[in-house]
Amino acid sequence: MGRLVGLAARNLARNRRRTLLTLAALAVGVMAVVGVRGFLNGLQGMLIGGVAEGTIGPVLVHRTGYLQSMESNPLTPNILLTPDLLARLRAVPGVTAVSPRLGFAGMASVGDETVFAIISAVDESQEPTVCPRRREYLAEGDWLQPGRDDAVMGMEIARGVGAKAGARLALISGDAEGVMNAVDVTVRGFSAAAAQMERRSVVIPLRKGQELLRLEGRATEIALGVTDLSDVEAVRDRVAAVVGPGFEVSTWKDVATTVRDVQATQNAALDLITFIFMAIMLMGIANTLLMSVLERVREIGTMLAVGTRRRQILGLFLWEALMLGVLGATLGALLGFGVVQLLAVKGVMLQPPGASLPQKIIPVIHVVFMVRMVALSAAGAAVAAVYPAWKAAGLRPVQALAAV
Amino acid sequence: MPLIQLKDVHKEYLLGENVVHALKGVDMSVEKGEFTVVTGPSGSGKSTLLNIIGCLDRLTRGSYKLEDQEVGQTDFDELADVRNHKIGFIFQSFNLIPVLDVLENVEFPCLIRSKPEPRKVIRERARQVAEDVGLGSVVHHRPDQLSGGQRQRVAIARALVTHPSLVLADEPTANLDSVTSNQIIDLMLKLNADKGVTFLFSTHDPRVTKHARRVLSISDGKVSEGANDSH
Structure with a gap:
C-alpha cells in the first residue's frame, strides 16, 4: 500500500497546475464554510448569551x-x-x-x-x-x-x-x-x-x-x-x-424556543450551503481524476501488464482523491481558521433585529468542526473518485496498451 | 515439457458488427531457453498471438498451457499473477511509468505483489538487474532524462527483475536507431545465452530476425515454422 500512496502523491505532482487549481477550489470552499460557521457560532453565541445570560x-x-x-x-x-x-x-x-x-x-x-x-x-x-x-x-x-x-x-x-x-x-x-x-x-x-x-x-x-x-x-x-x-x-x-x-x-x-428555532434554521442553511459547496468541489475532483485517467490509459495498461491487480489500480486513484480532499480541506480549514481569528480580534458589530444598539459578534470556530470538514471532504473526494477509479480499474490491458 | 504450448487456439473479436477471426487454430510450442521470433505482415495476428501468450487477453477457444498450467481461460486476477510471476514484457514504446525513476520502474513488478519480498531485497535485485543491462550510472534518472536506448534497457530490466519464465518483446527495436537496436539485440542475446532467458519476439526488423534461433511466421491467423535464411 505504501508504494501506491507514494505513487499517488507523485501522480498528483505530475500536473502541478491542475492539482493546484483543484486544491485551491477545495480550499476556498472549505475556507468559506469554516468562515461562515465561525461567524454563525459568534452570532448564535451572542443570541444565546443574550437570552441565557442577559434576560431569561x-x-x-x-x-x-x-x-x-x-x-x-x-x-x-x-x-x-x-x-x-x-x-x-x-x-x-x-x-x-x-x-x-x-x-x-x-x-x-x-x-x-x-x-x-x-x-x-x-x-x-x-x-x-x-x-x-x-x-x-x-x-x-x-x-x-x-x-x-x-x-x-x-x-x-x-x-x-x-x-x-x-x-x-x-x-x-x-x-x-x-x-x-x-x-x-x-x-x-x-x-x-x-x-x-x-x-x-x-x-x-x-x-x-x-x-x-x-x-x-x-x-x-x-x-x-x-x-x-x-x-x-x-x-x-x-x-x-x-x-x-x-x-x-x-x-x-x-x-426561548424562538432562539432555538433560529439557531436550528441557521444551522440547516449552513448545512445546505456546505452540501452545495461540497458537491461543486467534489465534481471538480471527479473531473480532475477523470482527466487523469484518460491521460494515463496506456500507463494503466502497462501497470496491468506487469501484474497490477484491478483493486490496486482502484486504490491508486482513490488515494489520489483522498490526498486531494485532505490537502485541500486542511488548507481551507486553516485559512478559514485564520479568517475567523482575524475577525475575532476586533469582533464584528451587528445590530440584531429588534435590538437597540449594535452588538459585537466574536466569531469562533471549534477544532472539531474543522476536523469534521476535512473528514467530510476526504470521504466526499473518495466518493467522487469512485467513477474515475472504477473506469481505470475496468480497463482491459490489451485495450489500454493500444491507447495512443 | 514445453514452456508454452498452444493447441488449436482461436481468437475472435467484434469490430463494429463484424466478427474478426484473428487466430484460426494456432498450434505452436516454445521450449525453455529459446530465442524465437514471430514475423508476419501487419494484421496477420502477431500482436493478438503475443497478447494471448502474454496473458493480456483470453483466447476464444483452444488450449494454452504455460509451464503445463492451463491459462487460456483463467480469470483476470489470476492472469495478473501469472503475468507478474512468469512473464516479462518489453514494449515497442518502452511503456515506463514517468513519475518513477529507473530503479523504481525496475522494481515496480516486485512491489505490487500481494506478498512482496522485503524492500531491501527487491531494491538490491533491481539495482543488480539495472547494472546487468548497463544502467548502473542512471538508476536515479527519470524516463524523460533517458535516451530511447536507455529507456528500452529499463524495460528489459523491468521484464527480467521477477526472473520470469518467458520474456515477450513486441517490436522492441521499432522506435530505436540502428546502433541502439543492435545494442539492445546483443543485450537480449547475451541474456539468453548467459542466463537462459526465453525470449519471444514479434518483429518486422530483419536485424532481429537474423539473430533468432527460431522463426515462426504468422499469416492470416495461422502460425507456421518459418525458415531463417541467416542461420
Missing part, C-alpha cells in the same frame, strides 16, 4: 403548570420563597446563584405620560450573577442598588414617557385578584434591548414587585445561574430532583 437565565424553576397558563394568568401558580427552598437550590452542584423573580405586565407612568410596560421584579443582588449581561446592556446609569426603590428602564420605553435619570416612575398593575395597585420607583438606569420584547422592559427590585402585586414572600419563577452554560441540561435534571414534583424545571432552550 440559564435554568428556571416554576410551579408545575405555570408555563402553560402564564399567558392568561401570569401570577399563579406562584412559588412561596422559603429559606429552605432557596438553600436547597443554592446547594445544587453547578448552581452559582438563585434569583427569584416576578414577571408581569403593567403601566409605567412619568408625569402625564403613561405607557404599557413589561415589568420584571428581580433580586437585585442575585440577578447580576444569574444574568451577568444585564450590566453589559446598561446603556446609561446604574443597576439596581440593594435596599433602594430603583428601576432600570428600556431605552425605548424611557424615551416614550420622557423619563430621565432620577425621574419618579409610577408602576400600575393588577394583583392576583385583579385589584389594581401602584408603586413608585426612581429611574436609576437605562438598558439597551437585545431583542424586540425588551424595548418595553422595566426592571425593579423583587420586593417592590411583591408590594405592587401583593405577593409578599412569593415569586413566579426562580432563575438559577450555572457554572457552565453548556451543562444546563445536567443542572436542570439535578434541580428537578431536588425540588420534587410540585415544580417544573426548564433550561433557556426549553423556554
Whole structure:
C-alpha cells in the first residue's frame, strides 16, 4: 500500500497546475464554510448569551403548570420563597446563584405620560450573577442598588414617557385578584434591548414587585445561574430532583424556543450551503481524476501488464482523491481558521433585529468542526473518485496498451 | 515439457458488427531457453498471438498451457499473477511509468505483489538487474532524462527483475536507431545465452530476425515454422 500512496502523491505532482487549481477550489470552499460557521457560532453565541445570560437565565424553576397558563394568568401558580427552598437550590452542584423573580405586565407612568410596560421584579443582588449581561446592556446609569426603590428602564420605553435619570416612575398593575395597585420607583438606569420584547422592559427590585402585586414572600419563577452554560441540561435534571414534583424545571432552550428555532434554521442553511459547496468541489475532483485517467490509459495498461491487480489500480486513484480532499480541506480549514481569528480580534458589530444598539459578534470556530470538514471532504473526494477509479480499474490491458 | 504450448487456439473479436477471426487454430510450442521470433505482415495476428501468450487477453477457444498450467481461460486476477510471476514484457514504446525513476520502474513488478519480498531485497535485485543491462550510472534518472536506448534497457530490466519464465518483446527495436537496436539485440542475446532467458519476439526488423534461433511466421491467423535464411 505504501508504494501506491507514494505513487499517488507523485501522480498528483505530475500536473502541478491542475492539482493546484483543484486544491485551491477545495480550499476556498472549505475556507468559506469554516468562515461562515465561525461567524454563525459568534452570532448564535451572542443570541444565546443574550437570552441565557442577559434576560431569561440559564435554568428556571416554576410551579408545575405555570408555563402553560402564564399567558392568561401570569401570577399563579406562584412559588412561596422559603429559606429552605432557596438553600436547597443554592446547594445544587453547578448552581452559582438563585434569583427569584416576578414577571408581569403593567403601566409605567412619568408625569402625564403613561405607557404599557413589561415589568420584571428581580433580586437585585442575585440577578447580576444569574444574568451577568444585564450590566453589559446598561446603556446609561446604574443597576439596581440593594435596599433602594430603583428601576432600570428600556431605552425605548424611557424615551416614550420622557423619563430621565432620577425621574419618579409610577408602576400600575393588577394583583392576583385583579385589584389594581401602584408603586413608585426612581429611574436609576437605562438598558439597551437585545431583542424586540425588551424595548418595553422595566426592571425593579423583587420586593417592590411583591408590594405592587401583593405577593409578599412569593415569586413566579426562580432563575438559577450555572457554572457552565453548556451543562444546563445536567443542572436542570439535578434541580428537578431536588425540588420534587410540585415544580417544573426548564433550561433557556426549553423556554426561548424562538432562539432555538433560529439557531436550528441557521444551522440547516449552513448545512445546505456546505452540501452545495461540497458537491461543486467534489465534481471538480471527479473531473480532475477523470482527466487523469484518460491521460494515463496506456500507463494503466502497462501497470496491468506487469501484474497490477484491478483493486490496486482502484486504490491508486482513490488515494489520489483522498490526498486531494485532505490537502485541500486542511488548507481551507486553516485559512478559514485564520479568517475567523482575524475577525475575532476586533469582533464584528451587528445590530440584531429588534435590538437597540449594535452588538459585537466574536466569531469562533471549534477544532472539531474543522476536523469534521476535512473528514467530510476526504470521504466526499473518495466518493467522487469512485467513477474515475472504477473506469481505470475496468480497463482491459490489451485495450489500454493500444491507447495512443 | 514445453514452456508454452498452444493447441488449436482461436481468437475472435467484434469490430463494429463484424466478427474478426484473428487466430484460426494456432498450434505452436516454445521450449525453455529459446530465442524465437514471430514475423508476419501487419494484421496477420502477431500482436493478438503475443497478447494471448502474454496473458493480456483470453483466447476464444483452444488450449494454452504455460509451464503445463492451463491459462487460456483463467480469470483476470489470476492472469495478473501469472503475468507478474512468469512473464516479462518489453514494449515497442518502452511503456515506463514517468513519475518513477529507473530503479523504481525496475522494481515496480516486485512491489505490487500481494506478498512482496522485503524492500531491501527487491531494491538490491533491481539495482543488480539495472547494472546487468548497463544502467548502473542512471538508476536515479527519470524516463524523460533517458535516451530511447536507455529507456528500452529499463524495460528489459523491468521484464527480467521477477526472473520470469518467458520474456515477450513486441517490436522492441521499432522506435530505436540502428546502433541502439543492435545494442539492445546483443543485450537480449547475451541474456539468453548467459542466463537462459526465453525470449519471444514479434518483429518486422530483419536485424532481429537474423539473430533468432527460431522463426515462426504468422499469416492470416495461422502460425507456421518459418525458415531463417541467416542461420
